[in-house]
Amino acid sequence: MRSFKVAIVGFGSVGQGVAKVIASRNGIFDEAHAEFKIVAITDSKGAVLDPKGIDISSALKQKREGTLKRVSMSSLDVVKNVDYDILVEVTPTDARTGEPGLSYIIEALSRGKHVVTSNKGPLANQYKMLLGLSKENNVKLLFEATAGGAMPVFNLARTPLAGNKIKSIMGIFNGTCNYILTRMITEELPYDMVLSEAKELGYAEADPTYDVEGIDTALKLVILANAVFGMDVKLDDVDIVGISSITLDALKLASDDGYVVKLIGEVRPNGEESILRVSPRLVPKTHPLAVQGTLNAALMQTELAGDIMVIGKGAGSIETASAILSDMMYIASSKD
Amino acid sequence: MRITMDLELKDIPGQLVRALEPISDAGGNIVSVVHHHENRTPRGTIPIQVIVDMEDGLTELKNKLESRDIKVVRVDEAKLLVHETILIVGHIIHSDIRDTIDQIDSTGYAEVVDLAMSMPGINLKSSARIGINATGKDEMKKAVKLLRDISKEKELLIIEPIDTEGM
Numbered sequence: 001m002r003s004f005k006v007a008i009v010g011f012g013s014v015g016q017g018v019a020k021v022i023a024s025r026n027g028i029f030d031e032a033h034a035e036f037k038i039v040a041i042t043d044s045k046g047a048v049l050d051p052k053g054i055d056i057s058s059a060l061k062q063k064r065e066g067t068l069k070r071v072s073m074s075s076l077d078v079v080k081n082v083d084y085d086i087l088v089e090v091t092p093t094d095a096r097t098g099e100p101g102l103s104y105i106i107e108a109l110s111r112g113k114h115v116v117t118s119n120k121g122p123l124a125n126q127y128k129m130l131l132g133l134s135k136e137n138n139v140k141l142l143f144e145a146t147a148g149g150a151m152p153v154f155n156l157a158r159t160p161l162a163g164n165k166i167k168s169i170m171g172i173f174n175g176t177c178n179y180i181l182t183r184m185i186t187e188e189l190p191y192d193m194v195l196s197e198a199k200e201l202g203y204a205e206a207d208p209t210y211d212v213e214g215i216d217t218a219l220k221l222v223i224l225a226n227a228v229f230g231m232d233v234k235l236d237d238v239d240i241v242g243i244s245s246i247t248l249d250a251l252k253l254a255s256d257d258g259y260v261v262k263l264i265g266e267v268r269p270n271g272e273e274s275i276l277r278v279s280p281r282l283v284p285k286t287h288p289l290a291v292q293g294t295l296n297a298a299l300m301q302t303e304l305a306g307d308i309m310v311i312g313k314g315a316g317s318i319e320t321a322s323a324i325l326s327d328m329m330y331i332a333s334s335k336d
Numbered sequence: 337m338r339i340t341m342d343l344e345l346k347d348i349p350g351q352l353v354r355a356l357e358p359i360s361d362a363g364g365n366i367v368s369v370v371h372h373h374e375n376r377t378p379r380g381t382i383p384i385q386v387i388v389d390m391e392d393g394l395t396e397l398k399n400k401l402e403s404r405d406i407k408v409v410r411v412d413e414a415k416l417l418v419h420e421t422i423l424i425v426g427h428i429i430h431s432d433i434r435d436t437i438d439q440i441d442s443t444g445y446a447e448v449v450d451l452a453m454s455m456p457g458i459n460l461k462s463s464a465r466i467g468i469n470a471t472g473k474d475e476m477k478k479a480v481k482l483l484r485d486i487s488k489e490k491e492l493l494i495i496e497p498i499d500t501e502g503m
Contacts, residue, residue, distance in 0.1 A: 253464070254465065
């Protein structure tokens with residue numbers, strides 16, 4: 001069994017989710033012949049360090065109670081100086097700059113450390129550079145949690161479908177938008193009302209622009225385009241239309257004709273037909289992409305295997321943690 | 337293009353094969369054949385209705401059928417084969433919906449065949465569902481692109497269907 005020292009940068013809901021799952025197994029993951037030992041946790045207030053392994057359960061409890069004792073060391077200091085094997089980078093996303101996550105990832109890769117992240121900003125901004133850096137230093141940069149939470153999109157493209165040319169990916173990558181559109185039509189409620197309700201339930205942020213204007217979906221699409229299709233695109237290259245101007249009447253008219261409306265992200269890399277866009281689209285009610293509620297779904301059109309669909313929970317701390325853990329286990333079970 | 341043909345056959349054996357052979361020879365794909373035995377004409381012939389998908393050579397086919405003594409009573413060409421539904425949201429009436437429809441109809445390869453609207457209030461955005469028929473898939477793509485351009489100019493949101501081919 002190989003032992004991996006893990007540093008978690010960002011101790012919000014995702015960071016805590018990862019810590020919780022690791023603690024629940026006492027750090028032992030037999031299926032990957034790996035032991036994960038958390039040696040550093042950082043948040044905006046400082047860092048908790050223990051080279052022998054942090055007592056996670058008490059750290060989680062103290063974090064909840066607001067009594068977590070930190071040393072005054074910034075996340076960047078920890079990333080630069082602490083001894084770890086895998087950096088779990090789960091800080092909040094900045095769509096435009098990718099910071100501060102971008103600096104953490106660059107620093108860790110440059111030091112020859114593996115990186116697992118759920119942060120879309122750095123990847124959408126600098127994928128090519130980061131990939132180059134990981135190759136140069138012979139370490140892995142994995143980001144399954146960035147597109148569709150627990151839904152294994154990159155994993156699927158990497159292994160089971162390897163050697164199978166993927167022609168396009170089309171999907172629902174934002175649970176908030178899907179919740180709003182589903183709720184509007186099932187309860188016949190106007191957009192504004194459903195949005196307020198989604199905020200109250202915690203499905204939508206206080207400033208929902210990022211979700212409802214399609215930016216979140218576009219970031220995920222950029223990561224998919226670059227990572228799965230080897231494109232070199234940025235957020236500005238995506239044709240983006242959000243859902244904020246959709247009316248209940250439009251949804252009813254669609255429904256009368258057998259359709260639901262979904263915010264669809266679509267990437268198709270080839271030539272003249274090349275598509276990179278996020279927009280509300282009509283989906284036949286009988287189509288597998290017509291998933292309800294907060295679910296995410298991705299449809300990959302492949303050359304040999306035909307159409308492959310995955311459906312799953314796009315968000316949630318444990319679901320996202322599951323995607324991060326799967327990346328960590330992939331690193332643990334890789335030979336190099 | 338899809339063609340519906342009403343033919344009349346003599347009531348002697350082998351006539352149906354004589355009628356269908358030239359269609360296959362002309363590269364037509366026979367979608368349906370209905371034999372109206374019970375509706376024999378006053379001339380004693382039997383009406384049949386054939387639906388065929390074929391690209392060109394319709395005149396030659398008619399001549400060939402007639403030279404075989406098969407009466408071609410009626411030929412209907414359905415040119416608009418591909419149908420698509422699109423939603424529009426915005427100030428549809430104020431931005432002249434008639435002009436929007438006219439622009440599509442005047443392409444010659446596509447036309448608006450269906451329109452359903454909802455207008456909740458004078459100053460509120462309207463929503464419309466329009467059905468477009470086009471002569472083929474490429475023509476439909478062109479028509480949708482045209483509608484996209486019109487919508488951009490008139491500041492309307494258009495909601496297109498996903499490509500469901502392959503599913």
